[in-house]
Amino acid sequence: MRSDGTMVEFNPFMAGTDDDPYPTYAWLRDEDPVYHSERHGFYAVSRFADVEAVSRAWQRFSNAQGIDIDQTGDLFGPNFITSDPPDHRLTRRLLQHRFSPRAISDAIEPLVRDQVNELVAKVAGNNAVDVGRELAWPLPFSIACHLLGFPSEDREFLWDASQRFEERQVGRSVAPEVAERAAAELRLYVAEQAAGRRRNPGHDLVSLLVSAEIDGKPLSELEIVGNTFALFNAGTQTTACLLTNALVLLGSHPEQLAWLTRNPDRVPDAVEEFLRFEAPVQHFTRTTTEEVSMHGIRIPHGSKVVLLYGAANRDPREWIDPERLDLSREPRRHVAFGEGIHFCLGAPIARLEGRIALEALLPHLRNYRLTDPPTRLRSHQLRGYVSVPAALA
Structure with a gap:
């Protein structure tokens, strides 16, 4: 209850929650750090130390019963994200070498640079462009499709289907029919891709x-199918949200953009501040395996x-x-990528895409401004934008 006597409710399905959840978050941290939603039956932890502790205690807080507040993950099928050891460890180990520092440096970074240069060339100097649809979303989709071996x-x-997959309706705690x-x-598409790899294997993640x-x-x-679907979704939506959040924040904080323009060597730190300030994934869910x-x-x-x-x-x-x-803040550990054994497998690639995209864009952002209100992604869980109309000239 607030000082004026009104009740505080954290309801991720309520209209307006995704616009600005932060005042509610602040109240929860200070007044109700283990919040119980009588309406929806969940508990919510909001303080950094508690989120970190629960994330690390996988034996007592399980991923195996789903990680999405609206059970979106049930639509994926079984995958390494929604599993606990030993299954989680074995599947993640299978994939880990494709996300190693050497693999990223040798194979993925050149690909990201090529894609970024191509996309930036299309938007640079344009006084009416949607940098969300023309850059922030195409980049991670291009990289994810390449890694999975999906045809260009x-x-x-895939972009259209993934947008429909994230559609949510205000007031509904389950995914709509769309x-x-x-x-x-998407599951059918992935199954067809897998069948093709059995006949003609390649060097992509589906073949693996x-x-x-x-x-x-x-x-x-x-x-x-479940693991491929999870890799695709995690590798596209969250990175696109990171990039669109950064582009909106730079447009709405001109003093921060000016500072970054003067200090381009601090782009990696800026990426961490964008992740901290607007976490692309606002929450995940665990299920207790015992009374806690x-x-x-x-x-x-x-x-x-x-x-x-x-x-x-x-x-x-x-x-x-x-x-x-x-953006000048000295970076420190945050939980935008989770914590513990379920720390995001693709975090190094997301950071790489964010860094290279901003480094390439920065010389073209001296006159950058938002020209119309950006359009939010309608999601109970993700925080980002579908559309970011802007001018770069």
Whole structure:
């Protein structure tokens, strides 16, 4: 309850929550750090230390019953993100070498640079361009499709289907029919791609999953589809949200843009501040495997516990003046990519794409401005934009 007597409710499905959740986050951190939603039945932790602790305690807070507050992950099929050890560890180990520093440096970084240069050339000097649709979304889709071996001519379908997959309706705590249909289309597409790799394997991630064995057994069809779907979704949506958030924040904070223009060597630090200030993934969910007590609150066995990354990343117990965007801030650990054994596998690639894109764009942003209000991605979980109309001339 606020000082004026009005009740505070954290309801991610309510109209307006995605516009500005931060005042509610601040109240939760200070007044109700283990919040219980009587309406939806979940608990929510908002302080940085608590989010970090729960993220690391996978034995008591499981991923295996889903990580999405609206059970979106059920539409994927079984995958390494929604599993616990030993299954999680074995599948992640199978993929890990494709995301190693050497693999990124040798194979992925040149690809990112080529794509960024091509996309920046299209928007540079333009006084009426949607930098969301023309740059921020195409870049991660291009990279993800390359890594998975998806044909370039399929990218328009994949972009459209992934947008429909993320569609949410105000007041509904389950995915609408449009999202379910999109998920079915994407699963069918992935299954067809996997069938093609069995006939003609390549060096992409789908071929790796099709040919892989864990404990002497090949992955099932459901596991191949689920893991491919998860890799595609995680590698596109969240990075696009990082980039669109950065482009909107630079347009709405001209003093920060001016500082970054004078200090281009600080772009890597700026990427971390964008991630902290506007976490692309605002929350994930865990399920308790036993009764747990936090801050004197008893959380029963089998309860859903929401980890509010967006709240944790603005915790004044961890940062000075955390509600202020400060690109000169010395970077420190945040939870935009999670924590513990489920720390985002693709985090190095997301950071790479963010850094290279901003470094290439920066010389063209001296007159950068937003020309119309950006359009938010309608999601209960992701925070970013679909459209960012701007001028670069």
